[in-house]
Amino acid sequence: MFKKILASVGIGGASVDTQLVDNRLQPGQIFHATIVIKGGNVSQQISGLDLALLTKIKVSDDNENYFKNHQLASWRLTESFEIKAGEIREIPFAGKLHPETPFTLLPVRNNQCQVWLQTGVDIDTALDPNDVDVLEILPTPVAEHVLNAMDSLGYVLFKADVEQGFLNTRAFSSTSGCYQELEFKPRSMGFNAVREVEVSLVCEAEQTHVLIELDRGVRGDGYQYFTLSNEASFGQVLEAFKANIR
Incomplete structure (x- = not known):
């Protein structure tokens, strides 16, 4: 009885561990994992x-x-079941990252x-054990071209964050309820120069939409948007940004 009481407050209860094959992924990529549930001191x-x-x-x-x-995104892995004391149960799983998953591996301080990824177990009359696995999200190839194009145009990435909301233009809309903002500043500032460029990407399976916000100082702010093929070369991406940052 004492063990059951302890398990009911999370002491000596079941635990969960998600073991990823690889935690370095790209948006929209399929990942593989094994979820290991270990029984505690009581069933x-x-x-x-x-x-x-x-x-x-x-x-x-x-x-x-x-x-x-x-x-x-979320996935229901199992329905109700009993885990016996000391039992180890493994559940193989494959899922697909949301295509708008923000990049985390970026060249910015x-x-x-x-x-x-967070795994949660709903245990009747007990605290919920949780397992957290940090992912390293690489930019897609076309996003790498975007970063390199901005560098070639004389802009330095100085901040990256994820903000609440949706991006909506006449050509495309985001779906995840948040968007990543990559903020660039010019290496040198000239008269009438663009002071800051904020770039957001909406990734899809075949194409990547781009929204640019321009801080033009006394000339006011401006917005540009366009779409790139995910097969676009660096040269094509560079020309697209040259045409839209002005």
Whole structure:
């Protein structure tokens, strides 16, 4: 009875561990994992097992900025079952990252982008054990071309974050409820020069949409948007940015 009481408050209860084959991924990529559930000191009824893809987003509300977790995708792995004391149960799983998953491996010091998988076990009358696995999200090939094109045009990436909201233009819209913002500044500032460029990408299976916000100083702000094929070469990406940053 004492062991059951301890398990009911999370001591000596079941635990869960998600073991990823590879934690370095790209948006839209399929990942593989094994979810290992270990029984505690007593048998317990597990109501279900869930896996969620999460990121941290910046929320702007009434002139106040704060961060909160945002769910990009979730998967129901199992329904109710019993895990016996000391039992080890393994569940193989394959999932696909949301195509708008933010990049986290970026060449910038002020990088506020985080992405992780969180596994949760619903255990009747017990605290929910959780397992967190940080993901390293690589830019897609066309996104790498975007970063290199901005560098070639004389702009330095100085900040990256993820913000709450949707991107909507006449040509495309985002779907995840958040968007990544890559902020660039020119290496040198000339008269009437663009002071800052904010780039957001909406990745899809065959193409990547681009939204650019330009801070032109006394000339005012401006927006440009266009779409790149995911097979676009660096030269094609460079020409597209040259035509739209002005």
